[in-house]
Amino acid sequence: MPGAEPPPRGTPARSGPERVRARYRRLLGDAADPHEWAYAWRTELNRGGFRAAEFLIDEVVAAGKCVGCASCVTICPTDVFDYASEQPVDARGDACVRCVLCAEVCPVLRPVDNDLGDLVGFCEPGSDDGYGRFGEALYARAADPAIRARGQDGGMVSALLIHHLETGRLGGAVLGDVEPDNRQIGRHKLATTRAEVLACAGSRYTYSPNTLALREALRHGVSPLAVVGVPCQVDGVRLQQNSSLRLQTARWYRDNIALVIGLFCSEAFTHESIQRLAALIDVAPERIANINIKGKVVVRLDDGEVVTSSLREYRRWARPACLYCLDYSAENADLAAGGIGRDGWTFTLVRSDAGRAAVEAAVADGWLETSPLETHPRGAELLRKLAAAKKRNRPLPALMPTLDQRAAQGHLDPKTYYTTGPGASSGPAREGP
Numbered sequence: 405m406p407g408a409e410p411p412p413r414g415t416p417a418r419s420g421p422e423r424v425r426a427r428y429r430r431l432l433g434d435a436a437d438p439h440e441w442a443y444a445w446r447t448e449l450n451r452g453g454f455r456a457a458e459f460l461i462d463e464v465v466a467a468g469k470c471v472g473c474a475s476c477v478t479i480c481p482t483d484v485f486d487y488a489s490e491q492p493v494d495a496r497g498d499a500c501v502r503c504v505l506c507a508e509v510c511p512v513l514r515p516v517d518n519d520l521g522d523l524v525g526f527c528e529p530g531s532d533d534g535y536g537r538f539g540e541a542l543y544a545r546a547a548d549p550a551i552r553a554r555g556q557d558g559g560m561v562s563a564l565l566i567h568h569l570e571t572g573r574l575g576g577a578v579l580g581d582v583e584p585d586n587r588q589i590g591r592h593k594l595a596t597t598r599a600e601v602l603a604c605a606g607s608r609y610t611y612s613p614n615t616l617a618l619r620e621a622l623r624h625g626v627s628p629l630a631v632v633g634v635p636c637q638v639d640g641v642r643l644q645q646n647s648s649l650r651l652q653t654a655r656w657y658r659d660n661i662a663l664v665i666g667l668f669c670s671e672a673f674t675h676e677s678i679q680r681l682a683a684l685i686d687v688a689p690e691r692i693a694n695i696n697i698k699g700k701v702v703v704r705l706d707d708g709e710v711v712t713s714s715l716r717e718y719r720r721w722a723r724p725a726c727l728y729c730l731d732y733s734a735e736n737a738d739l740a741a742g743g744i745g746r747d748g749w750t751f752t753l754v755r756s757d758a759g760r761a762a763v764e765a766a767v768a769d770g771w772l773e774t775s776p777l778e779t780h781p782r783g784a785e786l787l788r789k790l791a792a793a794k795k796r797n798r799p800l801p802a803l804m805p806t807l808d809q810r811a812a813q814g815h816l817d818p819k820t821y822y823t824t825g826p827g828a829s830s831g832p833a834r835e836g837p
């Protein structure tokens with residue numbers, strides 16, 4: 405384990421955050437095993453801890469690398485952070501108890517732990533075709549046409565959640581619904597009823613801070629709990645559940661989150677993208693009822709009319725922070741869901757025993773219909789391609805350039821930075837982390 409080195413004689417004493425930053429930088433520079441990077445702050449606990457929020461904000465948020473997962477916000481036992489503009493804000497620093505949990509659970513600072521399998525309970529035997537471990541892959545959809553009509557693809561996610569709430573398998577679900585005056589901007593929601601799950605159904609392609617609802621669940625003791633989120637949120641949740649520093653909040657998440665459903669994700673888009681898309685298709689932004697991405701941008705308007713637009717054009721408004729993410733298929737979820745392959749169905753990866761039990765129960769009770777992948781094999785081909793594309797050439801986020809450095813290079817597009825952009829030649833030639 406890399407230890408704390410005493411400063412050379414005559415060096416002025418450094419503050420905790422400065423010391424940790426120097427140690428962290430040294431570990432990155434020395435090409436240490438990424439799972440050892442966390443020792444930069446863990447060893448500081450022997451000295452009584454330090455204000456990790458300062459280190460986190462400096463190293464991740466100010467660097468423009470924060471993906472917005474809110475993991476640091478929801479783990480903090482003393483509510484130090486606010487959350488605004490898809491980022492944590494160090495709002496109540498005086499309340500910090502120096503536990504370093506916020507640094508411990510940030511997926512940008514370090515990869516998820518090697519021993520995560522013990523927590524998740526991945527299916528055995530399992531496969532890994534380049535998109536994470538899974539026991540089974542299938543198409544699924546809600547048996548109820550009313551739920552299907554509300555879902556983004558097959559409505560599998562919503563049907564399974566409603567089934568589990570109504571049969572007492574779940575007490576609540578951490579989801580995202582929408583701002584009342586803008587249906588394309590998400591906000592967190594702790595859903596406990598069928599109506600609330602349905603209000604959240606469908607996808608917003610802007611970032612939705614679903615996991616902020618974890619705090620509400622904790623405060624009100626709502627459990628067992630399901631969490632639905634994009635891969636960065638899944639990793640944030642897993643880091644919180646699996647933290648080696650088992651303070652009360654981390655323990656509660658570990659004991660009470662029963663099911664994590666991850667959504668496939670190439671990238672999310674900025675709020676500005678909605679105005680830009682509306683201009684591209686020449687409608688008022690508030691007329692956009694739903695956006696789906698199927699090789700092109702498929703927009704459903706409030707009167708049911710469907711208009712398509714160029715994905716290449718729309719991608720210009722992808723969130724720059726999505727560069728700092730290598731996971732397309734929610735590799736650490738219990739179930740992963742996407743809209744590739746068969747139209748009107750949800751491509752579903754059953755990754756863990758909990759995921760398998762959830763799907764089997766919903767199928768047995770007639771809430772879900774399933775169909776084998778072989779009916780539309782293109783789904784699996786696409787998944788392999790898209791998952792590989794999101795890892796290609798990319799080092800871990802901690803080793804990537806900052807947002808300012810990318811801006812200076814004139815290349816903020818997360819999709820192409822490591823394929824045809826400046827990172828294509830400088831990145832390590834490998835497929836994964």
Ligand SMILES: Cc1cc2nc3c(=O)[nH]c(=O)nc-3n(C[C@H](O)[C@H](O)[C@H](O)COP(=O)(O)OP(=O)(O)OC[C@H]3O[C@@H](n4cnc5c(N)ncnc54)[C@H](O)[C@@H]3O)c2cc1C
Binds near residue numbers: 579581604610
């Ligand atoms: C930002 C984003 C990017 C995606 N990119 C891809 C992709 O590249 N390829 C692909 O195959 N699939 C992608 N998906 C997944 C796809 O859109 C569907 O969510 C998935 O197929 C499940 O469909 P469903 O009908 O079963 O879900 P539904 O029953 O409609 O339930 C969807 C759930 O998603 C949650 N949700 C909605 N918007 C967000 C959001 N912005 N962030 C987090 N949670 C949200 C809601 O809470 C709801 O519970 C993406 C989803 C999002 C949100």
Ligand code: SF4
Binds near residue numbers: 464469474477491513
């Ligand atoms: S990536 Fe997540 S954990 Fe890290 S600073 Fe941003 S919101 Fe916090």
Ligand code: SF4
Binds near residue numbers: 670
């Ligand atoms: S691409 Fe990654 S960082 Fe961006 S929203 Fe999707 S999961 Fe999060």
